[in-house]
Amino acid sequence: GNSVTQMEGPVTLSEEAFLTINCTYTATGYPSLFWYVQYPGEGLQLLLKATKADDKGSNKGFEATYRKETTSFHLEKGSVQVSDSAVYFCALSNTGNQFYFGTGTSLTVIP
Amino acid sequence: KAGVTQTPRYLIKTRGQQVTLSCSPISGHRSVSWYQQTPGQGLQFLFEYFSETQRNKGNFPGRFSGRQFSNSRSEMNVSTLELGDSALYLCATGTGRDTEAFFGQGTRLTVV
Numbered sequence: 098g099n100s101v102t103q104m105e106g107p108v109t110l111s112e113e114a115f116l117t118i119n120c121t122y123t124a125t126g127y128p129s130l131f132w133y134v135q136y137p138g139e140g141l142q143l144l145l146k147a148t149k150a151d152d153k154g155s156n157k158g159f160e161a162t163y164r165k166e167t168t169s170f171h172l173e174k175g176s177v178q179v180s181d182s183a184v185y186f187c188a189l190s191n192t193g194n195q196f197y198f199g200t201g202t203s204l205t206v207i208p
Numbered sequence: 209k210a211g212v213t214q215t216p217r218y219l220i221k222t223r224g225q226q227v228t229l230s231c232s233p234i235s236g237h238r239s240v241s242w243y244q245q246t247p248g249q250g251l252q253f254l255f256e257y258f259s260e261t262q263r264n265k266g267n268f269p270g271r272f273s274g275r276q277f278s279n280s281r282s283e284m285n286v287s288t289l290e291l292g293d294s295a296l297y298l299c300a301t302g303t304g305r306d307t308e309a310f311f312g313q314g315t316r317l318t319v320v
Contacts, residue, residue: 133311140212140298140311186251194241194302194309195264198251 099124103187103199110177110206118172118202120161120187128189130154130163130170131196135184144172144185177206210234212301212312220318226287229315233280233301239263240282241309242274245296257282258304289319 104119122130129148133141145154150165159174170187187199213232221227233240241264242254253266257276276282280301286293296316300309 129308140214140313141300143308143310146308190309192264194239194256194258194300194304195253196241196243196251196300196309197253200250 099128099189099191099197101187101189101197101199104202106184106201107203107205110204112179112206112208113176114206116172116174116177116181116204118185118187118204120170120172120199122168122170122187122189122197124168124189124191124197126191128191130161131188131190132159132161132170132172133186133188133198135186135201137183141186177204179206179208182206212299212310214297214299214312214315216315217313218316218318220320221289222320223289223291225289226285227289227317229284229286229297229299229317231282231284231299231301231312233282233299234310237301237303237310238280239302239304239309240276240280241300241302242282242284243298243300244268245298245314246294251298254284286317291319293317294319 100123131146132144134144145156147154147163153162184201188196239258241256256264260276271287274284296314298314300311302309
């Protein structure tokens, strides 16, 4: 079946620190992989995506590489800002509009 | 262009009542999916509609139902509400031809 395992939080970092949030997946076929971000009281916003092995998704300084050999899609950012404080969800989709989400990782960045 | 619109944003209902939530997709999107988000269970897939037909369904009881209209707007209905139905309900819309989806801000349902 399809599932996503995501690093447990919460994560607290100082501004300008390096961020890694681990994500591994189990899937049938060749899924697309996503990172979504959720700010308090809001829905999910697409942060980045990758649709095939070795693709690198990037946006707003965040990056993640689709690693088929390790079934991973870890999120990284070189220097976090206070405005990056949010909950981050790793997700996969095999077809259409059906997503499988990880449990979410809460990130707090302190000045 | 306009994003995904969910109405209402907040709802308070009593146990045993029923509720209808609405999702208006981005123009041109024909696929609408619904998710339930709770602190304990996280984000769980309810169902997906494409061109007025239910295409996929998650593991929820029959009290949860949905439909999609010819203009791609979708409604979700929950009957005989239980306290455990309190959650943020999110819809996501897409073209249906790829796996990219855009989420609305959600409807926060509280059952008392």
